[in-house]
Amino acid sequence: MSIVVSKSLPVVVVGPCAGIVHLSSFDRCMPPFPVTLLLVFNQPIEDPVETIKKALSQALMHYPPMAGRTGDDGEGELHIACTGEGVSFVGASASCALDDEATRSALLLSDLAVGYPAEYCRLSDPFLLMQVTEFSRGGFIVGVTWNHVMADAAGMAQFLRAVGELARGMPAPAVAPVRSEIDGSVPRLPPLMVAAVRSQMRMETEELASLDVTIPSSLIGRIKEECAGDCTVFEAVAAVLWRCRTRTVISDADTDDPVAFAFPSNVRGLVGAKEGYYGNCVAMLQVQASSAAVASGDMKDLVKLIKLAKEKVSDIFVNAGDETSDGASRDEQQRAHPRSRYNTLSVTSWRNLGFEAVDFGPGRPARVMWKPHRTIGFVCVVCPPCNARGEDGVNVASFCVKPEHAGAFVAELAALNI
Known part of the structure; x- marks a missing residue:
């Protein structure tokens, strides 16, 4: 059309x-x-x-x-x-x-x-x-x-x-906005830590395929059952994306290479940000494993890795002063990193942030979508629930594989859905 x-x-x-x-x-x-x-x-x-x-x-x-x-x-x-x-x-x-x-x-x-x-x-x-x-x-x-x-x-x-x-005619916003760090809304991070995080965020120059996919509720339910209920929707969806993308982009010769999974965590509650703070307040978390473990291991083990990274988010602030001269923590430096940026997948979730509650008068949106540009790394965005697609599941906007890998990535997702 x-x-x-x-x-x-x-x-x-x-x-x-x-x-x-x-x-x-x-x-x-x-x-x-x-x-x-x-x-x-x-x-x-x-x-x-x-x-x-x-x-x-x-x-x-x-x-x-x-x-x-x-x-x-x-x-x-x-x-x-x-x-x-x-x-x-x-x-x-x-x-x-x-x-x-x-x-x-x-x-x-x-x-x-x-x-x-x-x-x-x-x-x-x-x-x-x-x-x-x-x-x-x-x-x-x-x-x-x-x-x-x-x-x-x-x-x-x-x-x-x-x-x-x-x-809709309200005299003022329901939540009073707060923006300044100076009033103690959010803590100050050490300069070396800021520099280290920023250095990792480089605009990706690869040509990437824009895909709009759905992870079915039935698959999410099976993963939750495998995890005995100790699994969130995000963790289940992230595990699916990490496995399918790893199977797509890693060749048999590279099965010992580490692959990384990165995701931002909203830390407003953790750092005591004031209600209404609308600046940036996220910590970037990362977990990695061998490509063979991600591609062939149990889904519940991937969920455990993601969950462990979330549980350690507070360590970022506790150990913020333990930095080397280039801004990386000693523990970070000792870890093996993927040899290629393409071996790292980033997934961010827009669920439960409030986009689905935006209402200009006719009610909530039928869909909330992310439109990709050139991005910081290889990214999937997990979008809020919607009622426009007539599909039962979680919508994901993907900008994480090269065009030549797009068909194989979609096929891997479909295979898991059987």
Whole structure:
């Protein structure tokens, strides 16, 4: 089906001027790379473009940093300058109805979201770009692209819920926003630790296949049963992805090579972040094993490895001062690392962060989707539950294999589903 999206010229939704906000050490771990989210709403609201643009303007009064720009003190120390320069906003209309076929194709449509002109966000770029696309016979998609330095996924979900609350007529957001590290919202990480984490986050230059797959509930249930119930949905889905991708990309000659699995963990509760904190507050966790163990071992053993990494997240902060001159912990240095970046899979979960609760008036979104750009590594995003696909399972947006491996990866997933 051919879909034509007609866009208006971008307008700037300005915000208040509110001085300077210092970046937290968690923010400094993040390179300025863009993230794009698509929220699909099957039910219409009256004039969604103007309704959401007005609510966005109101939300920026409560979230001044979102309307600012990256500032530089002249000595390379970056901060958020709350200049009020605003958010870039585009209204658009699509030439088709928002039926299931259009929804399934959304990840392939570059016209449903505004993108930055370069792979990394520049100092002069807005922190946030937004597009609202109306479809014939009702329904709309909100495309949101943001600079990861401003917020992690949990923080952006909080902001979008606030926009929705204002669109529905609430006088103020239900959660008061908090952004500064200076007030003790989040702890300071040692500079060497920040540098070490940041050095590992390099933009991937490989051409990768964009895949939209579903891990069936029946398979997740079987894995939970194998683990005697001691397994979360994320752990089961992550184990499936790690195994199938390892079987796909590792040749028989490389079965002794280590393969790594990396995933971010929201540590707001662990570090005592204040309610409403919307900056970055994630720790990157990693576990690894031989490719043979991942490809052929029991699924419950992969779940145990992932669970063990989650249980040790507090050690990151306890041992934060135990650093060598290059910023890596001694324990980290002693571990064997995969010889190729392609041997590392990253999986992030957007479940239970609040994207599925964003409501601009017609109710919750039918789908929440991640639209891949060039990414930091080889990534899968586990998306929130949806009711638009008519499928029983967990939706995963995959950008983790080269095109020549895409067919084999999908086949491995299908084989596990039998």
